[in-house]
Amino acid sequence: MSQNDKVSKTIMVFLKQLGINERIRYVGKPLVFLLASVPLVWIVLKAFNLGSSFGANPIEEMLDHFGNWGLRLLLITLCVTPLRHLIGKPWPLRFRRMLGLFAFFYVALHFTVYAWLDQGWSLIAIGEDIVKRPYITLGLLSVVILLALALTSPHAARRRLGKTWQKLHYLVYPAAILAVWHYWWQVKKDITEPLIYAAILTALLAFRAVKKWRKPPRRKRQTATV
Amino acid sequence: MKYSSSHIKPSEITSESVYWNRRRFVQAAIASGTLLTAGAACSRKVATADVGKDVDPNSMTPDLPNVVPSPYSTDAEPNSWRDITTYNNFYEFGLGKADPHKNVGDFHTDPWTVEVSGEADVTGKFALEDILKPHTYEERIYRLRCVEAWSMVVPWVGIQMSEVLKRFKPTSRAQFVEFRTLFDPEQMPGQRRAVLDWPYVEGLTIAEAMHPLTLFGVGLYGKEMPKQNGAPLRLVVPWKYGFKSIKSIVSIRFTETMPRNTWAVSAPREYGFYANVNPEVDHPRWSQARERPIGKGLFAEKIPTQMFNGYAEEVASLYDGLDLRKHF
Numbered sequence: 001m002s003q004n005d006k007v008s009k010t011i012m013v014f015l016k017q018l019g020i021n022e023r024i025r026y027v028g029k030p031l032v033f034l035l036a037s038v039p040l041v042w043i044v045l046k047a048f049n050l051g052s053s054f055g056a057n058p059i060e061e062m063l064d065h066f067g068n069w070g071l072r073l074l075l076i077t078l079c080v081t082p083l084r085h086l087i088g089k090p091w092p093l094r095f096r097r098m099l100g101l102f103a104f105f106y107v108a109l110h111f112t113v114y115a116w117l118d119q120g121w122s123l124i125a126i127g128e129d130i131v132k133r134p135y136i137t138l139g140l141l142s143v144v145i146l147l148a149l150a151l152t153s154p155h156a157a158r159r160r161l162g163k164t165w166q167k168l169h170y171l172v173y174p175a176a177i178l179a180v181w182h183y184w185w186q187v188k189k190d191i192t193e194p195l196i197y198a199a200i201l202t203a204l205l206a207f208r209a210v211k212k213w214r215k216p217p218r219r220k221r222q223t224a225t226v
Numbered sequence: 227m228k229y230s231s232s233h234i235k236p237s238e239i240t241s242e243s244v245y246w247n248r249r250r251f252v253q254a255a256i257a258s259g260t261l262l263t264a265g266a267a268c269s270r271k272v273a274t275a276d277v278g279k280d281v282d283p284n285s286m287t288p289d290l291p292n293v294v295p296s297p298y299s300t301d302a303e304p305n306s307w308r309d310i311t312t313y314n315n316f317y318e319f320g321l322g323k324a325d326p327h328k329n330v331g332d333f334h335t336d337p338w339t340v341e342v343s344g345e346a347d348v349t350g351k352f353a354l355e356d357i358l359k360p361h362t363y364e365e366r367i368y369r370l371r372c373v374e375a376w377s378m379v380v381p382w383v384g385i386q387m388s389e390v391l392k393r394f395k396p397t398s399r400a401q402f403v404e405f406r407t408l409f410d411p412e413q414m415p416g417q418r419r420a421v422l423d424w425p426y427v428e429g430l431t432i433a434e435a436m437h438p439l440t441l442f443g444v445g446l447y448g449k450e451m452p453k454q455n456g457a458p459l460r461l462v463v464p465w466k467y468g469f470k471s472i473k474s475i476v477s478i479r480f481t482e483t484m485p486r487n488t489w490a491v492s493a494p495r496e497y498g499f500y501a502n503v504n505p506e507v508d509h510p511r512w513s514q515a516r517e518r519p520i521g522k523g524l525f526a527e528k529i530p531t532q533m534f535n536g537y538a539e540e541v542a543s544l545y546d547g548l549d550l551r552k553h554f
Contacts (some may be wrong), residue, residue: 056313056520
């Protein structure tokens with residue numbers, strides 16, 4: 001048995017001895033963190049011409065990249081609840097906050113690239129965009145909602161807000177709808193990709209609607225099922 | 227949007243542009259006279275122009291012979307060969323900007339035939355060489371403004387369209403010229419999806435086509451036109467948004483009525499027939515007041531867009547009396 005095999009066997013044994021809580025904390029969460037960081041790492045490598053490099057219009061590439069990943073992570077975050085119900089285990093919930101914060105992180109980078117590199121922080125140009133162009137208005141609304149959700153994500157905020165917290169965080173649904181809509185309106189000709197996101201979002205929302213309709217929850221547990 | 231003759235006074239345009247043509251012709255004659263005496267040194271200077279950093283030598287096309295500089299060139303610094311040949315909208319080869327460069331492998335541009343038809347005395351199918359043969363290849367460094375609010379400077383090699391079109395002897399009924407791109411999904415993988423109404427169609431008024439700034443483009447940087455840039459024959463109209471300059475032309479038709487250009491059919495609210503660069507008329511989804519110059523780095527600011535892309539002095543008279551908000 002080689003040294004490597006010994007090490008991996010030891011790790012396997014160690015993992016088996018860990019409880020589900022430890023496995024999530026020491027293995028699951030770092031792994032999800034690393035995976036969710038890949039889109040950022042990829043852009044950084046590109047900026048240094050490692051692996052691949054930016055094309056003629058790096059600002060456009062960065063806008064698309066961060067926007068796409070913000071939206072994808074938002075949809076992945078919305079998969080947590082259905083997944084939890086489908087497997088009948090609560091552990092996916094433990095990843096939801098991190099996924100949601102990553103979604104906000106990429107959306108914030110998308111917005112920053114727009115406001116800084118694309119518009120040069122020109123409040124006049126940005127203001128004009130918001131007033132004149134509905135897809136920009138939708139995108140900005142989504143950013144504002146996600147910012148509010150991100151700011152109220154710490155446990156302390158959750159405790160302080162009490163029942164208001166849950167009501168506030170239901171706004172993730174309009175935020176996701178606005179984000180998909182924003183993308184749809186922005187696309188010049190081929191709407192395949194926004195259509196895919198719209199379909200996934202519809203399915204995720206439909207799951208929740210059906211769940212609510214089929215099993216009217218007991219009053220006490222209503223907020224916990226989402 | 228229908229062409230309405232009441233908006234343009236043809237008599238005015240004609241007289242003005244004839245006057246202007248003549249003025250330019252004299253200038254060009256003087257310039258080319260100077261060039262002839264300068265001889266080969268000049269053309270070599272054009273052909274070996276700096277093509278920018280990071281050039282993949284395999285992406286370079288062969289040199290074109292006897293290219294002479296033109297007095298119509300802007301003195302702006304051209305974008306690199308790499309930027310110009312890897313950042314293209316050419317939906318026949320895919321919707322991404324890098325797709326055309328990747329997907330032109332199966333596209334054959336030699337031999338190439340162009341069909342000339344419609345309101346002209348000389349019509350029929352012509353081998354491309356026969357169309358190009360009598361004309362001088364000029365290098366014309368033009369600004370290029372895309373409707374998506376970015377811009378480049380491109381050292382085109384081309385021949386003045388008016389000189390070519392005159393040889394087909396358009397009749398007095400010819401009010402417009404319609405151009406078509408090849409339709410062949412085998413060679414053009416983007417055409418396998420009905421993203422647009424294939425083949426791509428564009429058109430100009432006869433006055434626009436006869437304007438001395440309007441070119442048939444055949445090359446870049448003194449070299450043959452790369453396929454992703456519209457080889458072997460494309461339109462170059464520097465005062466209009468890029469989509470107007472149709473690539474890989476197989477048909478030239480002189481018509482009495484306004485051609486239905488592909489983008490105007492596909493999204494009439496966003497793209498019109500004229501497609502004149504105009505900072506005062508926004509695209510529904512973005513402002514046209516400013517543009518991002520390609521190749522200036524991450525932190526370069528957008529620059530103000532100029533009326534008719536900076537060619538107003540030369541072309542504004544073509545649109546006298548036309549409401550440019552309506553006829554965008």
